Amino acid sequence: MDEIDRKILDTLQSDARISHQDLGDRVGLSASPCARRVKRLEADGYITGYSARIDEAKMGYGFSVFVSVRLDKQVDRRLQEFESNIRGLSEVVDCWLMTGSFDYLLRVAVTDLNEFENFLTGRLTKIAGVASLESSIPIRRVKNARGRLY
Structure with a gap:
């Protein structure tokens, strides 16, 4: 390089x-x-693919929520089950396994607070092993960087 x-x-x-x-x-x-x-x-894997950046708000999904998820057990099977379920939820656009007091951090993109409530109560809390959730609503994005090169 x-x-x-x-x-x-x-x-x-x-x-x-x-x-x-x-x-x-x-x-x-x-x-x-x-x-x-x-x-x-x-x-060599430095370039992993090509894609178009989509404006979620123009697509009707301009309401983002960050959700911290704590599982009841931090064992391989429970983590795999949770991750498999998350992959099937179109509202979840980012999911990170975390250190600290929560196991996962999700970014959820929805149309509005009502859709988020339906997602939260109808889908996310129904996943086996979800022990607790904490939601944060961002006010505005301060930085949206590309991949770090330097």
């Missing part, structure tokens, strides 16, 4: 649809060596 690789990654994070020619121009390479570097970065 050298400085040119980092510049390639930085550029692709802001515009993954850029041509190899334009990408090469930005990082100081011709198109062919630039394409080879991108392929290597993909093969």
Whole structure:
């Protein structure tokens, strides 16, 4: 990983649809060596995929809630069951296994407080092993960074 690789990654994070020619121009390479570097970065796992960033609010899901979840037991089977259930809930857009007083941190994207209440009482609390929950409603996003390169 050298400085040119980092510049390639930085550029692709802001515009993954850029041509190899334009990408090469930005990082100081011709198109062919630039394409080879991108392929290597993909093969080595630095680039894990390409996607479009979607505006959740425009899709109707502009209400986010962070939910901390504590399970009744921290054993492998219980963790696996919980994670399997969470993967099936479209409202949960991020899920992190945590250290500290809670086991998981979720970010839930819904239309409004009413939908969140229905999700919470009708789906999340019904998952076996959920012992307690704590919800926090964000006021505004202060930073939305891409992957760290430096």
